[in-house]
Amino acid sequence: MGLCVQFNLEARQQVMEFPEDFNQLELLNTHGHLIPRGASSLWTGSKEEQEEVEEDEEDGNHSEEWYLKKEETLKDRPKELILWAAENNRLSTVHSLLTVDPLLVHCYDEDGYTPLHRAAYSGHVDAVSTLLAAGSKVDPRTMDGWTPLHSACRWSRVTVASVLLQHGAELNGQTNGGLTPLHLAASHTSSPRTHSAHTLELLLSQRRLQPGLRSNSGETASEVARRSGPHHFLFEMVEDCVNVVPIS
Secondary structure: OOOOOOOOHHHHOOOOOOOOOOOHHHHHHHHHHHOOOOOOOOOOOOHHHHHHHHHHHHHOOOOHHHHHHHHHHOOOOHHHHHHHHHHOOOHHHHHHHHHHOHHHHHOOOOOOOOHHHHHHHHOOHHHHHHHHHOOOOOOOOOOOOOOHHHHHHHOOOHHHHHHHHHOOOOOOOOOOOOOOHHHHHHOOOOOOOOOOHHHHHHHHOOOOOOOOOOOOOOOOHHHHHHHHOOOHHHHHHHOOOOOOOOOO
16 A cells, blocks of 8 residues: 655645656655554465464454444544444444445545555455445555555455456556556565565466566566565566477
């Protein structure tokens, strides 16, 4: 997901413009702590990955009473409530709100994040599926040009990314900084707590992928992966094969 930059009201009404050499990945590396992230991922891979999910859930663990109190404080602000509910996988609340006002599925916060963005970066597959079934657009854009697929790939939410792609998400969409979902997955291969290899495999297996797209800073996703961590070899999946068998 994109950086939550503090804009004044006038600035929020304008489309952000980036210089051609703007490097959004560098900004993510230096200011990534400003990006809100969800508490859990539903990817059920290795034991190590499952332990990471459990740790994240413990970090964000709250009692049912806490959630109910939070919902009570937001009950008169339905837009804020559905954004919060999507981020926290409160499916019954999402259903109730959409029953009363189906258009809430299209609402967004001051930075342009919709309920689908929130559910995507938090790794909540059920919430993502519910919102899509309720009519959410699969590729809404934030002020930084991020789609829910960008958000899912930024946080290695591979199961969510798969669902979004099945619903026609734009595989090669670029942010205002020129980043594709593949750039974002490739940029987080070095962290032991960010299991982006699975996300890379998912994206690289897509027939419509355009792996050679460059960001505004001039880098391809492969070049990002080469300097970011140990999984650059996965890009062999999309490299041209050399036919060593003579054709008669």
